[in-house]
Amino acid sequence: TLMCFRSCPSQRGGGLLLRAVSFSSSRCHGVSSGEGSAQPAESGSGQGQYRDTVLLPKTDFPMKLTGQKLLDKELEIQQFADLYSWQRERKAKKEFCLHDGPPYANGDPHVGHALNKILKDIRNRFEMLRGRQVHYVPGWDCHGLPIELKALGELGTSGLSPLQIRQKAREFAEGAIARQMAAFQRWGVMADWDQCYYTFDGAYEAAQLKVFQEMHSKGLIYQDYKPVFWSPSSRTALAEAELEYNAEHVSRAIYTTFPLVSQICLDSVSVLVWTTQPWTIPANQAICYMPNAQYSVVKRLDNSELLLVATERTANMAALLGTELEVVSTFTGSQLEGGICKHPTIPSKEVPLLPANHVTMAKGTGLVHTAPAHGMEDYSVASQFKLSVDCIVNEDGKFTELAGPELHNLSVMNEGTDRVISMLKECGSLVKEERCVHSYPYDWRTKQPVVIRPSKQWFINTASLKDKAKEALQKVRVLPESARSSLLAMLDRRTYWCISRQRSWGVPIPVFYHRETGEALINKHTVSHVAQLFKEKGSDCWWELPIETLLPAASKAGPVGDYIRGEDVLDIWFDSGASWAAVLEESDSRADAYVEGKDQIGGWFQSSLLTSVAVRNKAPYKSLVVHGFAVSEKGEKMSKSLGNVVDPDVVINGGKDPSTPAFGADVLRWWVAESNVFSEVQIGPNALNSARDSISKLRRTLKFLLGNVHSFDPRSQAVDPKEMHYIDQYMLHLLREFSIKVTDAYSEFDPGRVIRVLQAFISRDLSSFYFSIIKDRLYCDPEDSLGRRSCQTVLEEILDGVTRSIAPILPHLAEEVYLHAPGHDEGETLFRSGWIKSSSVWRRPGLEEAVEGACAIRDSFLSSIPGKNSAQYDLTIAIEPGLLFELMESLQEEPTSTSSQLCELMMSSRVKLCSELPRDLPSDALLKHGTFLINLEGGVIREDSAYSIAVVPTSAARCPRCRRFTAESTDCLCPRCQTIVSQSQ
Structure with a gap:
């Protein structure tokens, strides 16, 4: 059923009602039911004589702590x-x-x-x-x-x-x-x-080497000579995860020609290629084409040069070159098979035309310059067609002797690029140079560009692991779910993982090399032996101990003196990636998160x-x-x-x-x-100030709760739910709903939802509703009365539930509150006492409907007197006999009352409950009509019940003790207060 009272918070306490409460009994306070906040008794009127009979909040818990x-x-x-x-x-x-x-x-x-x-x-x-x-x-x-x-x-x-x-x-x-x-x-x-x-x-380190050994024994770790991302600024190989891509990198892109020496019938045809890395031209071993694409020989009308380009790229090339291109002939890529070109800067070198799947028509000419030593896809072509993979770049990013005397020792990314472009100009092969802004890999630590160069490294064959990894991911819950696609995409991008680094600070790769042949010696005996040494002495022993100690006799490797220890260390992503093996307690265990x-x-x-x-x-x-x-x-x-x-x-x-x-x-x-x-x-300042203010508001609520349970021991004074006022039982029901929502939010890694649920509960259900209604009963009823103890029982449950709900987020505040809270022995801590102890409490049939039906009527009443104090009005409620009338009767048995549960909910001076409105209503009576849908037993019982209300100013005077309009005159206590005061004397 609809909780109608939540729709109009403005007249149920005016927000956080605690702002006007003084937590000291040195002044007399009454209760204004309409505003829901304690007010000081007027001075000089003799009303201060009742100050000691009002039970105001009392606690040492500070309102502010700064x-x-x-x-x-x-x-x-x-x-x-x-x-x-x-x-x-x-x-x-x-x-x-x-x-x-x-x-x-x-x-x-x-x-x-x-x-x-x-x-x-x-x-x-x-x-x-x-x-x-x-x-x-x-x-x-x-x-x-x-x-x-x-x-x-x-x-x-x-x-x-x-x-x-x-x-x-x-x-x-x-x-x-x-x-x-x-x-x-x-x-x-x-x-x-x-x-x-x-x-x-x-x-x-020993646990990590055990993982290394098991992967090596399965053939997943191997040594090879392959192109890797190489950082000249760090002088080491890098893995994909150690790169960051600079979208603002500027390259000197070029269009250059390779003269065709066979296959095409026409004379003097040159293949036109495009590259953003001109320094790789000296390492060219082939030109790749797309077998199913169309290619054309075109004639430049400005200089009659014949060029071979993809037909699809002809229009772009014409615009780029600023001249018309006349199509001489067109054919499919497969007809280029067997074609041979002459290298532009190395006249004695011939390079083949080869088919390849990685060729695209998105940029360039549709013909791809291929340097197997300096490109991952290029290397795949070389592997397929047995091309040479000669490296022309050293560890410092400079050309080696293999690049020729003109380029030797020049930095490939700087003066080396300048010189290659000059060489292409000199031999007439440079068609165009342009500035190209594109994404380029940088070393994530030095922030300098990397190059791709072949190196003898240790690799993990991730291609053979991908399918298993994807299958394993299907069983993993990912929050947010949108991140799953990124995980899968990253797996797809990684064909192999270079795990060796040319540095000193890391876990040494436990491999030995033959002095003469360079052949690697690594097996389960050598790795297990080294792992045991690392466990006992740490990995410094790789450099401290003689090789006779490092290389076990069981390796059967021949004379120990024939071997030297390797100098590479493992990639730190392998270091940290093996943490499950070193930290999780059981070998087959998985972390929950x-x-x-x-x-x-x-x-x-x-x-x-x-x-x-x-x-x-x-x-x-x-x-x-x-x-x-x-x-x-x-x-x-x-x-x-x-x-x-x-x-x-x-x-x-x-x-x-x-x-x-x-x-x-x-x-x-x-x-x-x-x-x-x-x-x-x-x-920033705004976010932090907002957080501080939110905690301050929370402290005020917690102080109010603590102040009102200061003399209450839940272990001996708690009231059984079935004896409680209906609204108190109803609050336990709302507290249970709150605890379920909070528990679910924490379980979903969503503490933000915890805070939203908490703030809504405090603002809507507590401050604007429950606190404003119960303050008269809490402050002015007898200390040990059932009504007051019923209220305190619920306040203590709310205090405990709210404190535990915030404890994972605000452990310091939660423990501070717990130190002041009743119901536990000194020295106990909240975090050792468990989660919210809410339960599905016993409720009388129709409990929720009775309270929510009353709240619907209350909304009608408050909306008929906007901005006025509800305590200054008498309210008549007329309901035809039926379910709704019976529910309201459970809150007020007598026809008229100033102290019933229904009157407390309405926060009025008096409530009359009848089957029809009286005919002799005064002329200034405010009338209003409404309906409330009763929904019982999961919809089995449904009844849309009508009600009418009449609101008239009360003729009663304000009681000088409780300040409700229930007294016969201003200098006379109301009957309730008379009884309490007389018993206390």
């Missing part, structure tokens, strides 16, 4: 180190495992860390509260080039041994870890801080999936949660140059500028929870 007091209180409450170990030791039927994606140990904590760690902690705390044993071991990704470069600074690697480089890198990583860990703990993150995992630990930013779709999410599928044929996670990035309030990426960086330490502790107050950790946590984490998450 500045250093706030920070001190949070630190006092932070007992989270014990909490994790306590819950790991208790008995629990189920475990919840959230596997921590390791942040990179190369800098200070930032708001991106806060977004990620707090989001995880909110879910972990919820799961712990609901009785599950949480498994959450924080970790750090400690290896890799960025740490190595930062550690070495301006020193570079010259003169330093691998062990010296590793020592400096380790010290740098340890410092970053210490700073990050301190911040995560200050944010209130509950975790196993004594058992964190670090990818530079020997035990972790991996929670990381969207950049990990092509990073940790994928490397973890591939390694787990390779070894165990299943994903390492049951669900993936993919959140957005933290950005400025203008939606910009944070950067020091823009001055929009938000430091979480300044958010919590305040800054030097007065405009940056100390917000505390809970404000940071509220910001995370309230945000739509599945998109970009904005942070």
Whole structure:
């Protein structure tokens, strides 16, 4: 049935009714039913004599907590180190495992860390509260080039041994870890801080090598000479996940000709090709065409040159060259088979025309320059047709001797490109040069462009894993679901994964090479032996121990002296991707969730999936949660140059500028929870001030609740639901609905919905409705009366439910409230006492319909006196005999009353309940009619009931104690108050 009272909040307490409440009994307060807020008794009228008989809220819980007091209180409450170990030791039927994606140990904590760690902690705390044993071991990704470069600074690697480089890198990583860990703990993150995992630990490295060995034994890891993304600025190979694409990169694109020496009947025909990388022309081994496409020989009318281009591209070429192109002949691509061209800058070299599937007509000429050593698709063509894959670029990005004396030692991306273009001009092959702005891969750390060059590296054959990985992903829940397509697309893009790096700071690839032949020695015996050494001594022993110790006798490799140890280390994505093997407790276990930013779709999410599928044929996670990035309030990426960086330490502790107050950790946590984490998450002064204000409003509600249960012990004074007032039972029903919604939202990784449900419950159901109705009963009824204890029972349930509902988001505030709340022994903590304990309470038949029917009538009453005080009116309700009348009778048995449950709900002076309106109504009576649909037993009983109301100003006087209009005169107490005062004397 419709909760009609929710439609008109403006007259049910005027918003957050607590704003006018003084939580001190030193002044006398009455109750204004219309405004729902306590008012001071008028001075000088003798009414102050009743001040001690009114039961006003009383609590030490502060309305505000700011500045250093706030920070001190949070630190006092932070007992989270014990909490994790306590819950790991208790008995629990189920475990919840959230596997921590390791942040990179190369800098200070930032708001991106806060977004990620707090989001995880909110879910972990919820799961712990609901009785599950949480498994959450924080970790750090400690290896890799960025740490190595930062550690070495301006020193570079010259003169330093691998062990010296590793020592400096380790010290740098340890410092970053210490700073990050301190911040995560200050944010209130509950975790196993004594058992964190670090990818530079020997035990972790050993587990990683076990994964490596199992993949190698299955033939999934192999060594090959292939084109890889190479960073000249870092002097190492990079994986796809270590690239970032610069959409503003500018290349000097060229159109150049390769003279055709066979196949076409016409003389002097040249094949026209287009490339954005002119430096690769000296490495050309073929020109590719599309077999099913149409090609034409065209004649330039400005110089009679004959060019071979795709027919589909002829019009574009004419516009580009600024001349008409006359079609001489047209034929299909398949007729180009067997064609041979002359290389423009190497006259003695001939290159074939070859069919290829990767040729498109979107750009260029429809004929693709192919340099197998410097392009992934080009390499595929070379593999198919047995072409040479000679590398003409060294590790510094400069031409080698193979490129010829004119190019030797020139940087391919700079002066090398200039020289190749000059050479093409000199031999008459350059047709046109143009500036091309396009997306180009850059090294994600040095921010410098990369090149593609062949190198002897170690690879994972991801092509053979793709189908299994996709199948495994089908069983994984992805939030948001839209991220699934990105995961699948990233898998499709990766044909192989280069896992070797030419650096010192990382896990050594456990391979030995023959001194003479260069043949690799690696098998289960050698890898297992090295893994055991790493577990005992750490991977520094790869450089510290003699090869006789590193190479086991069981390898049967021949004389140990014939071998040298390899110098490459593993890609850090393999490092972190193997974390499931090192951290998850059982070999066949899967984490309930991996929670990381969207950049990990092509990073940790994928490397973890591939390694787990390779070894165990299943994903390492049951669900993936993919959140957005933290950005400025203008939606910009944070950067020091823009001055929009938000430091979480300044958010919590305040800054030097007065405009940056100390917000505390809970404000940071509220910001995370309230945000739509599945998109970009904005942070700045507006968002933080809004979070602080929201928490302040919440504190006021909690203070009101605490103040009104200060003398109440739920363990001995709670009222059985079936003895409660109807509205009190009804609030327990709403509290149960609230708890179900909150539980569902937390389970869906949606703390933002938790906050919306919480704020709606407080504003609509509590402040604007229940609080305004019960204050007279709460303040002015006898302390131990059934009506007051009934109300306090519900207030304590609401306090407990609201406190637990916010605890995962605001653990500091929740524990602070719990310290002031009744019903538990001193020293108990909220987080050790469980989740919301709501239950489906016993209700009389028709309970909800009775209250909601009364609320529909109440709405009619309040809308007939807009802006007026409802307590100054008498209300007559006329309902024909039937279900609705019977329901209203359950709230008011007598025909007229000033103290019935129905009168309390109406907040009027008096309510008369009858079957028809009296005929002798005064002329100033306000009349209104309405209907209420009764829906009982799931729709089995439905009745649309009509009612009428008459509203007249009351003739009663205001009682000097309770301030309701129920007294005979202004200097006389109402009958209720007379009884209470006389009994207290």
